[in-house]
Amino acid sequence: MSIATPVIEIRKLWTQFGDSVIHRDLDLSIAAGEIVGLVGGSGSGKTTLVRQILGLNRPTRGQVLVFGTDISSANVDQMARLQNRWGMLFQQGALFSALTVLDNVALPMRELRALPRRLIRDAALLKLQMAGIGPEHALKMPSELSGGMIKRVALARALALEPELLFLDEPTAGLDPASSAAFVDLIRSLHRDLRLTVVMITHDLESLLALSTKIAVLADKHVLAYDTPQQVMKIKQPFIENFFLSAHHEQQVG
Template sequence: MVPDEDVGPPVVEITGLWTKFGRTVVHQDLNLQIYGGEILTIVGGSGTGKTVLLRQMLGLERPARGCVRVFGEDISEADADQLRRMRNHWGMLFQQGALYSALTVFDNIATPLRELRALPEDVIRDAVLLKMHMVGLGIEHANKMPSDLSGGMIKRASLARALALEPQLLFLDEPTAGLDPDLSDAFVALIQSLHRELGLTVVMVTHDLDTLFALSTRVAVLAEKHVIAVGPTRDVLEVDHPFIKQFFLGARGQRALEVLDETEAANESEKQEDGK
């Protein structure tokens, strides 16, 4: 399914992409478009190259063949200076947070701002505290080291750093991995709120079906070296493919779908009440 024409050109456009490791072909003529304002979730079995694809969108790896355009620029051909400039327009939340262990929370979040070498320290301080507030991280944690933080706090600090440069595009790699259900639900709600308030385009890789159903505008399924299905979650569920049946329609998927159905029913009821 392709979004309506009035959404404009894709923010990320991948065409004819091949990924090889030695003689092993991971992606072959893979095509994918990601549009402004959506949350697109990439799923696939082990070895389908989900995280590799994310790294190629970030310019951290180059495909063997094909084109990866981000904001209209071919990132697969960009030099170091072009990549540095382009990276100011996106943020990345890594699976384990990837905070610098020798820096405080404050300095971790400040790092992207300081790397610009253009902002006075008082402006950086205000920006860091604002980002901490945005992600629900109290200023009392500013001088803590990452080793002093809980898993949920690490996620929030990492998200604040990813948002430091006010990006248009946010990449999430397993954003709720390692969190207990309550913390996972709270983090999902935070991402929903930031997506809505900041108008972000989000690209996410996750195995967690509750997170996928709660957040995704569209889902792209990787299998057989291609994107075999892409569209709204319920449309993807209708695709007759063994991986889709296994991943979405097993016991975990059924439970997550029940929660989704209940949430949608509650939202519809609220709309009807508001309309009275």
């Protein structure tokens, strides 16, 4: 039986800015269908790692392969095809303030220059519906939306091209507990229904444990631990113990 190619495979990655080494011999392999939570202290290189996976930064050395393609050596056409297979939800939503909700979601489809205008409109409305945003909000401007609605519109835009791979940067940051719980439920259902692979940076312990099938802990310039939440929480190491202290406490209380 053949082993499926990982969606993301990182081999012996080094990242260095001047004299500062961010990653040293970092290895990480993410299989299709996983929800991987990336955690680590400030300066551990979580955002830098995601930017390298997206091809926005090049590593000093090592390999980053996405869907089997080496990002560092990919040509323009290969990168364009890859970019159509992933979506990104930015921490603050990063909606275009001068565009309506509908136009924000439609923009990635319009940039393809391959779809009729009516089809794009209907597809954008469908993506909004999938993210829990009704058509009555389609012509609103981002300034008219709550924080939770901005997250949902941004998620709809990230799903516009029907990606297989979804990146989430602090998806519940700035949300109240009820909105955060609802957004976690939304991501979980979309992951299941669309068969997504998800890579998520988060400091929110509750959403991390609620969503992650695996947790990758970045510390000491590499992936210190990579396993299920239950197994990672058992590891005796200062950063891991401090990070999961509240979770340990809740388990003991429960």
